[in-house]
Every structure is written in structure tokens, then in C-alpha cells.
Amino acid sequence: xxxxxxxxxxxxxxxxxxxxxxxxxxxxxxxxxxxxxxxxxxxxxxxxxxxxxxxxxxxxxxxxxxxxxxxxxxxxxxxxxxxxxxxxxxxxxxxxxxxxxxxxxxxxxxxxxxxxxxxxxxxxxxxxxxxxxxxxxxxxxxxxxxxxxxxxxxxxxxxxxxxxxxxxxxxxxxxxxxxxxxxxxxxxxxxxxxxxxxxxxxxxxxxxxxxxxxxxxxxxxxxxxxxxxxxxxxxxxxxxxxxxxxxxxxxxxxxxxxxxxxxxxxxxxxxxxxxxxxxxxxxxxxxxxxxxxxxxxxxxxxxxxxxxxxxxxxxxxxxxxxxxxxxxxxxxxxxxxxxxxxxxxxxxxxxxxxxxxxxxxxxxxxxxxxxxxxxxxxxxxxxxxxxxxxxxxxxxxxxxxxxxxxxxxxxxxxxxxxxxxxxxxxxxxxxxxxxxxxxxxxxxxxxxxxxxxxxxxxxxxxxxxxxxxxxxxxxxxxxxxxxxxxxxxxxxxxxxx
Numbered sequence: 001x002x003x004x005x006x007x008x009x010x011x012x013x014x015x016x017x018x019x020x021x022x023x024x025x026x027x028x029x030x031x032x033x034x035x036x037x038x039x040x041x042x043x044x045x046x047x048x049x050x051x052x053x054x055x056x057x058x059x060x061x062x063x064x065x066x067x068x069x070x071x072x073x074x075x076x077x078x079x080x081x082x083x084x085x086x087x088x089x090x091x092x093x094x095x096x097x098x099x100x101x102x103x104x105x106x107x108x109x110x111x112x113x114x115x116x117x118x119x120x121x122x123x124x125x126x127x128x129x130x131x132x133x134x135x136x137x138x139x140x141x142x143x144x145x146x147x148x149x150x151x152x153x154x155x156x157x158x159x160x161x162x163x164x165x166x167x168x169x170x171x172x173x174x175x176x177x178x179x180x181x182x183x184x185x186x187x188x189x190x191x192x193x194x195x196x197x198x199x200x201x202x203x204x205x206x207x208x209x210x211x212x213x214x215x216x217x218x219x220x221x222x223x224x225x226x227x228x229x230x231x232x233x234x235x236x237x238x239x240x241x242x243x244x245x246x247x248x249x250x251x252x253x254x255x256x257x258x259x260x261x262x263x264x265x266x267x268x269x270x271x272x273x274x275x276x277x278x279x280x281x282x283x284x285x286x287x288x289x290x291x292x293x294x295x296x297x298x299x300x301x302x303x304x305x306x307x308x309x310x311x312x313x314x315x316x317x318x319x320x321x322x323x324x325x326x327x328x329x330x331x332x333x334x335x336x337x338x339x340x341x342x343x344x345x346x347x348x349x350x351x352x353x354x355x356x357x358x359x360x361x362x363x364x365x366x367x368x369x370x371x372x373x374x375x376x377x378x379x380x381x382x383x384x385x386x387x388x389x390x391x392x393x394x395x396x397x398x399x400x401x402x403x404x405x406x407x408x409x410x411x412x413x414x415x416x417x418x419x420x421x422x423x424x425x426x427x428x429x430x431x432x433x434x435x436x437x438x439x440x441x442x443x444x445x446x447x448x449x450x451x452x453x454x455x456x457x458x459x460x461x462x463x464x465x466x467x468x469x470x471x472x473x474x475x476x477x478x479x480x481x482x483x484x485x486x487x488x489x490x491x492x493x494x495x496x497x
Contacts, residue, residue: 159230230453334359427473
């Protein structure tokens with residue numbers, strides 16, 4: 001562990017820069033991954049200069065005031081939507097992540113490839129073609145039920161979240177030299193855009209207004225509306241389609257986000273108890289009597305179909321379009337995700353621009369043997385798990401925990417995959433030290449939650465990447481960035497080219 005004070009006076013001076021007015025910033029390096037904010041000598045990378053200047057001018061006391069103000073503003077919005085119980089505002093670290101234009105361009109091109117390939121795979125699967133993914137992987141997926149008829153539509157998935165990490169390479173860049181790996185894909189109920197826009201509003205208006213303007217950050221304005229357009233494109237009615245955000249209700253930690261989606265996409269917000277089927281078999285919002293054309297699920301699939309058992313037939317017969325249609329979520333299976341690079345080669349005739357980590361499927365006997373022999377060295381995950389659940393990071397666990405998880409895996413090994421342990425890039429967690437008048441920054445593993453949209457009614461080659469990301473930073477010392485595992489959200493500033 002290394003802790004070094006870095007005084008703002010070491011920053012390059014500008015016309016408005018007065019080092020005597022800036023307090024100290026202490027950076028604590030505890031992890032082996034390369035840091036995006038500080039170089040190997042623990043001096044700040046130049047692209048963060050404006051942020052450090054503004055942070056120091058703000059000072060610890062005003063920073064704490066901004067934290068209270070921001071939390072109050074987010075709670076006010078929650079209460080405006082009538083959510084009086086609990087705090088749905090999400091834990092956040094307000095020091096933003098900066099992505100230079102050249103790095104973002106590589107990320108964007110790589111994820112466009114993946115989105116096109118995934119949709120082509122699903123379109124062929126709907127047509128009865130089982131390609132690329134081995135039968136033993138598809139047949140053992142808990143996210144694929146061969147007894148259900150497949151109806152995915154012309155463009156099977158309209159929104160996919162990609163969880164991406166940066167790993168050190170020989171490249172040079174403003175925040176280090178990075179290659180990128182996709183850890184997971186999430187076509188079903190991805191969390192991101194609503195929370196992303198609220199982090200952006202606060203970082204731009206409260207914490208770093210000067211830096212935001214100076215760095216020329218790409219805007220997120222209008223992208224929630226663009227998401228609504230993409231979802232409505234699944235219906236023949238297009239822009240005139242009635243879109244419903246179907247929520248699990250007030251107990252959901254993302255219930256505020258559900259309200260934001262509905263408000264900004266011009267959609268109905270409903271729980272399953274608010275929905276019924278009319279005499280013609282159409283899904284209806286009972287309070288308004290409106291027929292629903294497109295369902296945007298923010299609810300567990302099992303609950304949705306248990307509460308509305310007629311919904312599967314309604315979707316299959318074309319009276320409504322359920323966006324995360326039964327079996328389409330098979331692309332979220334971590335055993336299937338392993339084969340996305342091969343989908344790109346086969347369907348697009350291109351080499352993947354972003355790879356997966358080295359992955360072993362326990363549904364394949366020879367790969368299972370390797371994992372068994374190296375269990376404590378690997379990251380082992382449930383293929384259908386999410387939110388950091390059913391994940392073991394071997395090097396971070398005790399021998400007892402590893403053996404306990406290994407026994408769980410041995411009861412149903414085909415349900416698991418394993419990946420190499422990666423020391424991916426770190427960012428910082430920012431805290432104010434009022435007693436010493438300083439800021440303490442600690443390194444923390446970070447990933448990108450990036451969102452791809454497919455907005456064209458019929459052409460799956462049309463893909464748009466939201467020009468920002470919901471960065472997530474792990475609790476100190478952990479690789480798990482999920483909010484449910486103690487991580488925090490962070491705004492991501494993509495710079496104009």
C-alpha cells in the first residue's frame with residue numbers, strides 16, 4: 001500500500017490557477033491494476049487537470065455541502081414521483097471518469113459489432129438454426145426453454161448493456177494504454193440510462209460545472225427519449241405505439257428509475273396488478289383502458305408470467321411485443337456470451353475489436369476438468385446469475401469459502417463458467433477529510449456499463465451507442481462493481497473528438 005500526498009501546486013498552471021488557494025489531495029494506491037487518474041509515479045494524468053483544479057477550489061467543506069445538496073435534490077425528485085418510502089437514489093462517487101474520444105471510438109466500434117452479431121444469432125435461432133453455440137451449452141441454459149415458441153421480431157433485442165473493463169496494454173493514451181474486454185452482456189432488464197442521466201445532471205450542475213464546460217463533454221440530453229423510440233420500433237405502430245414500463249413496484253431499489261423511464265419516454269408506468277386482457281386477448285392498462293403495444297419489463301420474468309400467464313401467447317401471436325421476449329435472454333447466459341467473438345467472425349466476416357476474457361464452460365467436460373484443477377485461481381460464475389450473485393473470485397476468498405463454493409458447483413456444474421482473474425483498471429473513490437482540510441482518493445476497480453440501442457424497425461445493422469456510461473466502482477479491495485455488492489455509481493465523461 002502506498003499513500004502519497006499530492007499537492008495541487010504540482011499541476012500545470014493556468015491563467016486562473018492559484019496554488020496557494022488549493023488544499024492537498026492524498027492518493028492511496030492499494031491495488032495492482034493500473035490507475036486511470038494517476039500515472040505510475042502517482043502524479044495526475046493531464047486529462048484530469050481541470051477536475052483537480054475545480055476539486056481543490058471547491059474545498060472539503062463545500063464538497064460535503066454539495067453531497068448533502070445533491071442527495072436532497074435526488075430525494076426531492078423521488079418524492080415528486082410519490083415515492084415516500086426508503087431511499088432510491090443509489091450510492092454514488094461524484095468524481096467522474098473521463099474517456100478520451102479516441103478510446104471511446106474503439107469501444108463504440110467494438111460494441112456495435114457485438115450488438116449486430118447477437119441480434120443475427122437470435123434471428124437465426126428464431127428460424128430454428130442452432131449455430132456456433134455448442135448444443136450442450138444451449139441445452140443446459142436456464143435462460144432457454146425449447147418448449148416455448150420463439151418470437152423475437154425483426155430486430156430481436158433493442159437494448160443491450162455491455163459491462164466492459166480496461167486492461168493494461170502497450171498502447172499509449174491520455175488515461176493510460178488500454179485494451180478492453182467485455183465481461184458480461186445484459187439484454188434483460190439492464191440498469192443504466194436513467195441512473196446515468198441523473199449522475200450527469202448533478203456532476204454537471206453541482207460538482208464540476210467548470211470542468212464540464214472546459215473539457216467539452218458529449219451530451220446525454222435526449223437519450224432517454226431515443227431509448228423510447230428504439231423500444232417503440234418493435235411495434236408496427238412505431239412512434240404511435242403505446243409503451244408500458246412494467247415495474248415490480250415500490251420495493252424495487254430501482255423504482256425511482258422506473259418512474260424516470262416512464263416520464264421521459266412518454267410511457268405508462270404499471271405493475272402487473274394494473275394490467276389485464278380484454279375480450280379480444282389484447283393487453284390493457286385497466287386505469288386508462290389503453291391497449292399496450294410494447295412491454296418494457298422492469299420486473300423479474302418469473303413474476304411477470306406468473307401474474308400474467310396469458311402474456312406469452314399474447315406476445316407469440318403478435319398482439320403485444322414483450323421486449324425481453326422468452327428465450328431472447330439466452331444471450332445473457334455467460335456460457336453463450338463466450339461465443340460472441342465467433343458470431344462476429346461468422347455473421348459479419350470481421351475480427352472482433354473487443355474480446356472476452358479467457359473463459360471455460362463447465363458444460364464442456366474437458367474444460368470442467370481444467371476448472372476443477374485450478375478452482376481457487378479463477379473467477380467462477382453462475383451462467384444465469386446477475387448483480388454479483390453466485391460469483392466467486394478465487395484469489396479474494398478463504399480456503400473454506402472456496403471449498404464451500406466448489407461443493408455448490410459440483411452439484412450442478414453445467415450451470416457455471418469460469419474466467420481468468422483480471423486485474424483491470426482502477427479509478428478513484430473520493431472523500432473529504434474535514435479535520436485536515438484535504439481530499440483522500442483511494443483506488444478502486446471500475447467497469448463501464450455501456451448501452452447499445454437498435455432503433456430501426458427492421459434493420460439490425462443500425463446500432464447506436466449512448467455517448468456515456470454508467471461507470472461502477474467496487475468497494476475497496478473488491479473486484480465486484482455491482483451496486484448490490486457494495487459498489488458505487490460514477491458519471492462517465494466522453495470527450496468530443
